[in-house]
Amino acid sequence: MTRRRRRILLAVSLALAGLVAGHAAVRAATTFEVVVGLGGHVVPGRLAPIRLTLTGLPGDAARLRVLQDVGNAWRGETTMSFEVPLVLSDAGDCEEVFPLYDVALPLRIELLSANGRVLAQKEVELRSKKEDEPFPVGVGAFPTPFADGSVLLSPAELPRDWSAYAAAESVWIGRTREGLDADRWDALARWVLSGGTLVVFTGGDFFLLDAPRLRDLLPIENPILTEREDGTRALTGDLRGDAAVLLSKEGVPWLIAGRYGGGSVLFVSTEAFSLDREEFAEIRGHVPPARALSLVEATSDLLDRQPIDHPDAWAAVLLVGLAVIALLSLVARREWRPSMGLALLGVFGLLALSSHLYTASRVVNDLYHTETRVSVYGSLGISVSCSALFSSSWQPAEAEVRLDSAPFELLPRSFESGSCDLSYVDGTAQMKLAPGDRRFLTALGAASAVLQARLTGDAEVHLASRLPRRIPDALLLVDGEAFLLPALEPREEATVYLGSPLPSGRVHLGVEGGPLERLLAAAARTLPLDQGAWLIAGEVTEMRRVGDGARTKVRQVSLYVVEVGRD
Amino acid sequence: MTRSYVLIDRESWRPFFNLVFLCGVALVLSIPGARVVRDLASASFLSRLPTFFCAYAVFMGLLGLALGTTSAERGERGARMLLWLTLRVLLGQLLCLPYLVFSRALFPGREGAVVLIFVLTTLVSLLCAMLSRLVEQPLRWGSSTGFVAKYVFFLCYYAIPLAGMPLLSPLGAVRSLLDGVAPLHALLAFAVPTALLAVLALLAPRLGGEARV
Numbered sequence: 075m076t077r078r079r080r081r082i083l084l085a086v087s088l089a090l091a092g093l094v095a096g097h098a099a100v101r102a103a104t105t106f107e108v109v110v111g112l113g114g115h116v117v118p119g120r121l122a123p124i125r126l127t128l129t130g131l132p133g134d135a136a137r138l139r140v141l142q143d144v145g146n147a148w149r150g151e152t153t154m155s156f157e158v159p160l161v162l163s164d165a166g167d168c169e170e171v172f173p174l175y176d177v178a179l180p181l182r183i184e185l186l187s188a189n190g191r192v193l194a195q196k197e198v199e200l201r202s203k204k205e206d207e208p209f210p211v212g213v214g215a216f217p218t219p220f221a222d223g224s225v226l227l228s229p230a231e232l233p234r235d236w237s238a239y240a241a242a243e244s245v246w247i248g249r250t251r252e253g254l255d256a257d258r259w260d261a262l263a264r265w266v267l268s269g270g271t272l273v274v275f276t277g278g279d280f281f282l283l284d285a286p287r288l289r290d291l292l293p294i295e296n297p298i299l300t301e302r303e304d305g306t307r308a309l310t311g312d313l314r315g316d317a318a319v320l321l322s323k324e325g326v327p328w329l330i331a332g333r334y335g336g337g338s339v340l341f342v343s344t345e346a347f348s349l350d351r352e353e354f355a356e357i358r359g360h361v362p363p364a365r366a367l368s369l370v371e372a373t374s375d376l377l378d379r380q381p382i383d384h385p386d387a388w389a390a391v392l393l394v395g396l397a398v399i400a401l402l403s404l405v406a407r408r409e410w411r412p413s414m415g416l417a418l419l420g421v422f423g424l425l426a427l428s429s430h431l432y433t434a435s436r437v438v439n440d441l442y443h444t445e446t447r448v449s450v451y452g453s454l455g456i457s458v459s460c461s462a463l464f465s466s467s468w469q470p471a472e473a474e475v476r477l478d479s480a481p482f483e484l485l486p487r488s489f490e491s492g493s494c495d496l497s498y499v500d501g502t503a504q505m506k507l508a509p510g511d512r513r514f515l516t517a518l519g520a521a522s523a524v525l526q527a528r529l530t531g532d533a534e535v536h537l538a539s540r541l542p543r544r545i546p547d548a549l550l551l552v553d554g555e556a557f558l559l560p561a562l563e564p565r566e567e568a569t570v571y572l573g574s575p576l577p578s579g580r581v582h583l584g585v586e587g588g589p590l591e592r593l594l595a596a597a598a599r600t601l602p603l604d605q606g607a608w609l610i611a612g613e614v615t616e617m618r619r620v621g622d623g624a625r626t627k628v629r630q631v632s633l634y635v636v637e638v639g640r641d
Numbered sequence: 642m643t644r645s646y647v648l649i650d651r652e653s654w655r656p657f658f659n660l661v662f663l664c665g666v667a668l669v670l671s672i673p674g675a676r677v678v679r680d681l682a683s684a685s686f687l688s689r690l691p692t693f694f695c696a697y698a699v700f701m702g703l704l705g706l707a708l709g710t711t712s713a714e715r716g717e718r719g720a721r722m723l724l725w726l727t728l729r730v731l732l733g734q735l736l737c738l739p740y741l742v743f744s745r746a747l748f749p750g751r752e753g754a755v756v757l758i759f760v761l762t763t764l765v766s767l768l769c770a771m772l773s774r775l776v777e778q779p780l781r782w783g784s785s786t787g788f789v790a791k792y793v794f795f796l797c798y799y800a801i802p803l804a805g806m807p808l809l810s811p812l813g814a815v816r817s818l819l820d821g822v823a824p825l826h827a828l829l830a831f832a833v834p835t836a837l838l839a840v841l842a843l844l845a846p847r848l849g850g851e852a853r854v
Contacts, residue, residue: 380678381677390665390672390743397739401654401658401661405654407651410649422739425739426738429740436746438673438749
C-alpha cells in the first residue's frame, strides 16, 4: 500500500469516526423533562396532561409515543399505545393529553423520528402522583390553603387543552402577576362549558386577570372597581339573567354564582388576599364539584338497540322449499332424459340468481359501531363522543375508529391478556375484537360554535347554522318548556316563530323513544337543560364501512346543545 | 346387467334430495335469529360457526358415498364411470348453488374462499364416490363389510385430522379457508383429496365386476 493510499484510508477512517462520535454526542444530549398530571397529580381513570420540556432536540424528532401497561397477572394485562405528532409551543415545550389507567406501572414516553425510530425515551413513575379523587386546583397565589388536598399551579403550568382538567374538582383563580393567556382562558371556559366549576377572585386583582373570555365567563356585566369604607376594593356590576347572589357583605354582593353551559362560575368580588380562612371555608361550602358528561351508558344502550343486517330466515326457508319442490317435481318419478338436466340447470340457476338479488342488500356485518356525540356550544364549543363496538364476527376482527383526541377506553374488571390492547395513531384508534367482544372509547374535543341561537322576543328565535349539512330534528327549551323547530338548513340564518309549547313534560326529538331522545336524556343528567334557554338539535345517520377485512355498520347519533342568548 | 348411464332419475334421486334438504336446514340454522345487537350477544352457538359450509362439506361427502354405491349397483366401470360420477357430483353442486349464493351474504368479502370450498367439496365428494365404488365391489367384500368400511373411512377422514392437523380434514379446511389461510396451507388442504383421487382414478379402469342388481 502506497503512502498516498494510507493517507486517504486514514482520512476516511477519521471522518467516519468523527461522524459516528458526533452522532452519538447528539443522541446523548437529547433529554426531556416530563410533568404528568395537574401539578404532578393524577387521578387514575381520568385524562391527564403530559408536558415535555425538551433539550437537545434532534432535527428528525417528529412524533411522541406514550405507552402504558395496564392490569396484572390476575386481572389480565393490556397495553395502550398513543402516538401523536410532536407539536412544540412557542415556549419550546410540548403538551398533550392522554388517558391514565393505572399507576402501578410506570408510563413510558418515547420521542420518535418520522420513520418511527426511537430517539429518546423515559419512564415516569406514577405511584407518588396518585390522588384517589378529583382535587381543587388553585392558580396563582393565595394567602392560605383554600381547601384540603388542593394543588397550586402557576399560570404557566395550566394546561391549554380543556380535557386536561378532568382530574380537577374545581379551579380557583387567585392573584396572578400577569394573568392568563387567551389559550388558557379558552381551555378553562371550555371546561366550565362541559360541567366544570371555576372560582374567580377579583377585587383589585381583576385588572391583572382581565381578558375578553373572563368577561364572558363572569356572572356580571359592566364590571366596575369600587373601594369600600374598610379600604377593600370590590368589583361590582350588573347581574346577568341567571346569576344568583350567594353571599353578601353589608348589602354588597360578595359571592355570585352564574351558569356557563353545563358548569358554574363563582365570582368573588374581592381579591383572595383580603379573605381569611373562615371566609374561604364559607366560599368552599358553595362550590359544586365539576361534573363530567358521560355517554357510556347511553351509548351502550343504543348499541344494544342497533338494528342488524342479515337475510331473513323465512327467505331461506322459502328457498329450501322451492329447491326441494323443484327437485321432487322434476326427477322423483321420471326417467332420465337430457331435457331433465337442462330443466334442473334452468330452475336452480334461477334460484341462485334470486338468492343473489335478495341477499345483495342484506349482507351481515363483522362489526357494529354506535357513535354518540354531544356538542355543546356557547361562545365556544366542545364535543364529547363515545364509540361502542360489538363484534358479531366468528373470527377476530380489526376495527378502526376516528376520534377527536386520544380516547379513554372503558376496561372490564378482568380481561384476557392482550384482548383490550389499543393503538392510537394520529386520530385513529386501532384494535382487535374477539368474537362477541364489546369495546367502549370516549374522546373529548374542542370546536368552534357552529350553531348559534338568540331569543329575539317572547316568541321568536334567531338561528344561525354554519354546519355543512341539514339537521332534521330541532327544538327549543325555554325554562323547561319545549318548542318544536323546523329542520336547521346548512349555512343558513333564520328567524323562527315559536308557536305553542309541547305538552308539559314532553320533549320530543326525532323518533319517539329513539336514539336522539335517549342521548338527550343522558346529556340532561349533566347539563341543566331545565334552566334557561337551549337549542337542541340532532341527527342520526347510518352507513357501512368496509375496511381491511372487517365490514362495519356504523350508526352515528349526534346531538347539538346550544346555549341560547337573549336580546 | 348393465344399464345406460344416467345423471339422475326416479331410482337415484334420494341422495340428491338428502343433500338439498339437509344443506337447506343447515342454511336456515346458520342465519342469526336476531333483530338488534343485544340479541346477537346471546345468539346461539350455531350462528358463531360456519354451520352451513361445514354441513355442505359433510353432505357432499355423503352424496359421494351414495353415488359410489349406486354406481356399483349399476355396474358402471372404467373411464365412463369416472366421467358420470363427476357429472353427478357437479349436479349435486348445481343443486347447492342457490344456497352457496345465499350464504355469501353471511360471509361477505370471502367470495374467494367460497369458490375454493366449492372446488374442495367437489374433490372430496368425488373421492368418496370413487372409494365407495371401490369398497362396494361385490366380488371383493360383502355388502355390510363394505358399508361399514366406507363410513369408517369417511368418519376418520373428517374427524381424526381435527385433533392434530385440521387442514387435512374437509371440515378443518373449510374453516381455515374462510379464515383466510395462507396459500401454501390452502394447497395442503387440497393435496390429500387430490392425491387419493389420483390413486383411485388410476385404479378406475380396473374397477368393475358383476353388478349386484
